[in-house]
Amino acid sequence: MAQAQSAPISQPPPHAELVKTAETEAVWSETADRLKWRLDVARKSTFFLSILGAVLATLASQKSGDLRQFLAIFGAAPLGLASFITAQFLGSAQVTGWVRARAASEALKREAWSCAAGGGAYQDFPQRDARLRIERERIERDVDDLIGLTVTAPRAHSAIPQTVVSRGQYIDQRVHDQIDRYYLPRAEQHGKVSSALRWLELSLSMFAALVAAAIGFAGKEAFGSIDFIAFTAVLTTIGGAIVAHVEASRYDFLVATYRATARRLKNELVTNANFVSMSDAEWAAFVQRCETIIADQNGSWLSKWTRAS
Numbered sequence: 001m002a003q004a005q006s007a008p009i010s011q012p013p014p015h016a017e018l019v020k021t022a023e024t025e026a027v028w029s030e031t032a033d034r035l036k037w038r039l040d041v042a043r044k045s046t047f048f049l050s051i052l053g054a055v056l057a058t059l060a061s062q063k064s065g066d067l068r069q070f071l072a073i074f075g076a077a078p079l080g081l082a083s084f085i086t087a088q089f090l091g092s093a094q095v096t097g098w099v100r101a102r103a104a105s106e107a108l109k110r111e112a113w114s115c116a117a118g119g120g121a122y123q124d125f126p127q128r129d130a131r132l133r134i135e136r137e138r139i140e141r142d143v144d145d146l147i148g149l150t151v152t153a154p155r156a157h158s159a160i161p162q163t164v165v166s167r168g169q170y171i172d173q174r175v176h177d178q179i180d181r182y183y184l185p186r187a188e189q190h191g192k193v194s195s196a197l198r199w200l201e202l203s204l205s206m207f208a209a210l211v212a213a214a215i216g217f218a219g220k221e222a223f224g225s226i227d228f229i230a231f232t233a234v235l236t237t238i239g240g241a242i243v244a245h246v247e248a249s250r251y252d253f254l255v256a257t258y259r260a261t262a263r264r265l266k267n268e269l270v271t272n273a274n275f276v277s278m279s280d281a282e283w284a285a286f287v288q289r290c291e292t293i294i295a296d297q298n299g300s301w302l303s304k305w306t307r308a309s
Helices: 015-062 065-089 092-117 125-142 144-149 167-218 228-249 251-271 280-308
Strands: none
Touching: 015 065, 015 092, 015 125, 015 144, 015 228, 092 125, 092 144, 092 167, 092 280, 125 144, 167 228, 167 251, 167 280, 228 251, 251 280
């Protein structure tokens, strides 16, 4: 790949507006992270509570007397708590709040990078400040109703530049960073989790089928007083909970979209390898295409979660 040559800048870079946008983006990024953390904790809690409730309820059906009552009560408690968590922390309002906060953060990143690199509508240098200010204020207005959820002192540093960048810096710090340090690693991570959970679900289903077949062949009496048929139902319930967790986490969807987005960005880099010799208009169009690819991924992600919620 050709080395970028930074052209001298005849006018001061738009420091002030980029710094303000970076500060705003950091607030919404950390807000989205905290909201997502709450959703993840709630989702995992309901997952394990549902399994625990099913196991205890099955054990209760095998016992009698006070022990049966004890297990039945403690089996119902996790299921009730799981329902409460679902209603209070996994509703559409909570999911939509997180999605919109993340969407605002990503929109601010796109505008800031376009401005810093001179892409799209930011090709006109003297108008960069004014245009970025307008876009930042528009994005903030769209999430005014979430202002009460924002963090007051974000710890995270913004992932966007605070000054203009050269062509080489844009490609390295924006495009390659998205490909090599976000999309592909996240796709691999989610793919491994999804594969492991699906193998676990398949193993449980196969084991339940083998137990049922053995009971059918040998009879319930061969296994003593324990009703293994009831436990096969528990295994089936756990398998269903695993599948539901995979679907709720959108692992397969994220893997597909992350890899597709990385491929599209790589194609842009290959097609426009000689970026040093591009005219200003060609470079602006290239930046716009890269940001549009990233925006398309964010848009599909936003649509998937909003529709699901």
